[in-house]
Amino acid sequence: DPKIIQKPKYLVAVTGSEKILICEQYLGHNAMYWYRQSAKKPLEFMFSYSYQKLMDNQTASSRFQPQSSKKNHLDLQITALKPDDSATYFCASSQRIQAPLFGEGTRLSVL
Amino acid sequence: QQKVQQSPESLIVPEGGMASLNCTSSDRNVDYFWWYRQHSGKSPKMLMSIFSNGEKEEGRFTVHLNKASLHTSLHIRDSQPSDSALYLCAATSGGNYKPTFGKGTSLVVHP
Numbered sequence: 001d002p003k004i005i006q007k008p009k010y011l012v013a014v015t016g017s018e019k020i021l022i023c024e025q026y027l028g029h030n031a032m033y034w035y036r037q038s039a040k041k042p043l044e045f046m047f048s049y050s051y052q053k054l055m056d057n058q059t060a061s062s063r064f065q066p067q068s069s070k071k072n073h074l075d076l077q078i079t080a081l082k083p084d085d086s087a088t089y090f091c092a093s094s095q096r097i098q099a100p101l102f103g104e105g106t107r108l109s110v111l
Numbered sequence: 112q113q114k115v116q117q118s119p120e121s122l123i124v125p126e127g128g129m130a131s132l133n134c135t136s137s138d139r140n141v142d143y144f145w146w147y148r149q150h151s152g153k154s155p156k157m158l159m160s161i162f163s164n165g166e167k168e169e170g171r172f173t174v175h176l177n178k179a180s181l182h183t184s185l186h187i188r189d190s191q192p193s194d195s196a197l198y199l200c201a202a203t204s205g206g207n208y209k210p211t212f213g214k215g216t217s218l219v220v221h222p
Contacts, residue, residue, distance in 0.1 A: 045211055045212070048208035055208035056209040097143065097203055097206060097207075099210070
């Protein structure tokens with residue numbers, strides 16, 4: 001059974017729209033992360049949360065907003081989508097500063 | 112902001128050969144290094160971790176760490192075609208919640 005669930009697996013959006021990427025982890029980890037990976041850029045850190053508190057933010061654009069309704073949830077809201085946002089978005093979690101474990105990713109295409 | 116540099120960008124080795132991958136952090140406060148493997152279309156999976164100077168071996172995989180030079184290396188002996196993947200090095204420092212990844216080394220093992 002997957003321990004980190006990301007939904008949806010694939011997502012197609014039009015330019016200017018808004019989407020929410022879902023992530024839940026059932027490992028009891030206290031830290032959750034979002035990373036982005038595309039053909040143009042390597043695996044890129046976006047956010048980290050611990051116990052629903054933002055720990056670090058490396059995303060310049062305010063169009064990307066993490067949302068944590070429970071300590072094992074960390075969703076990612078993306079507004080005013082652009083074609084450049086097309087990428088695979090990975091959610092990950094870890095216990096304190098142990099190695100992050102990754103979900104299977106959400107592949108986003110913006111047309 | 113920590114940077115993680117990996118070399119070479121790509122590597123081709125024959126089946127049964129030795130693959131050697133390198134990784135260096137720019138941050139003197141680096142605590143942990145992790146090596147991940149990512150097969151095409153999949154999420155990164157942690158292979159090995161190291162945080163003390165020296166060497167660690169697990170099966171065909173050996174990791175070295177020299178903290179003074181902020182350098183780690185991964186060696187794969189008796190390489191198999193199934194080892195063909197993107198190898199990512201990650202590091203974290205100062206107890207922060209920001210595991211940072213390098214651009215990776217693309218390894219191809221040809222039969």
